[in-house]
Amino acid sequence: MSARVFFVSGIDTDIGKTYATGYLARLWNDEGIVTLTQKPVQTGVEEGLGDIATHCALMGTPLPSGEEAALRLPQVFAYPASPHFAAQQEGKEVDVEAIDAATAQLALRCERLLLEGAGGLMVPLTPTFLQIDFIAQRGYEVILVTSGRLGSINHTLLSLEALRSRGLKLHTLVFNEVCSGEDDEVANNTKAYLQHYLNTYFPQTHFTTLSKM
Numbered sequence: 001m002s003a004r005v006f007f008v009s010g011i012d013t014d015i016g017k018t019y020a021t022g023y024l025a026r027l028w029n030d031e032g033i034v035t036l037t038q039k040p041v042q043t044g045v046e047e048g049l050g051d052i053a054t055h056c057a058l059m060g061t062p063l064p065s066g067e068e069a070a071l072r073l074p075q076v077f078a079y080p081a082s083p084h085f086a087a088q089q090e091g092k093e094v095d096v097e098a099i100d101a102a103t104a105q106l107a108l109r110c111e112r113l114l115l116e117g118a119g120g121l122m123v124p125l126t127p128t129f130l131q132i133d134f135i136a137q138r139g140y141e142v143i144l145v146t147s148g149r150l151g152s153i154n155h156t157l158l159s160l161e162a163l164r165s166r167g168l169k170l171h172t173l174v175f176n177e178v179c180s181g182e183d184d185e186v187a188n189n190t191k192a193y194l195q196h197y198l199n200t201y202f203p204q205t206h207f208t209t210l211s212k213m
Helices: 017-030 051-059 066-072 083-088 096-107 131-138 152-165 184-201
Strands: 004-010 035-038 041-043 075-077 112-120 124-126 141-147 170-176 206-210
Touching: 004 017, 004 131, 017 035, 017 051, 017 112, 017 141, 017 170, 017 206, 035 051, 035 066, 035 096, 041 083, 041 112, 066 096, 075 083, 083 124, 096 112, 112 131, 124 131, 141 152, 141 184, 152 170, 152 184, 170 184, 184 206
Parallel strands: 004 112, 004 141, 035 112, 041 075, 141 170, 170 206
Antiparallel strands: none
């Protein structure tokens, strides 16, 4: 068994990628599709499992330990910054080969594997290598998380243009109402606009809403 791999990115930081990743993993597991999650690069964490712990809480699964934990979280840096800069603070560089090796092993243990990225598509993993380049080289399908807060239309369309320019497949656009701000009119209009845009330019893409609790 080798998993179908999806890369979860967002239009910005703090847009709800972690929640969306855990939610989708739980949904697919409930449907009988064996799904695991990975955080290839975690920054801003000195100890613990960071976003993987949140994934597990949402999925209702125990925290991984030992080898499993290392595979789920292959690169960790304490400084809360972009991966390239966080790694520099420790005199290191993001080890892309180590990430690939961990992903390959995890992919043998499930049917679907969700990789939660760091920040947005254009975040640098190294000074010369962007996250979107990492995705493109591996041909991963993308799940993009957006919201209804002011500015989301612009940020979403820029992200979609970046995906299209590299020939990447957008599997799902996740509209996160939890991060949509206080103006419901703006949020509702943004949601309607993005749905229409997808129907016009990305007709094969799924649209999923994460509702407010």
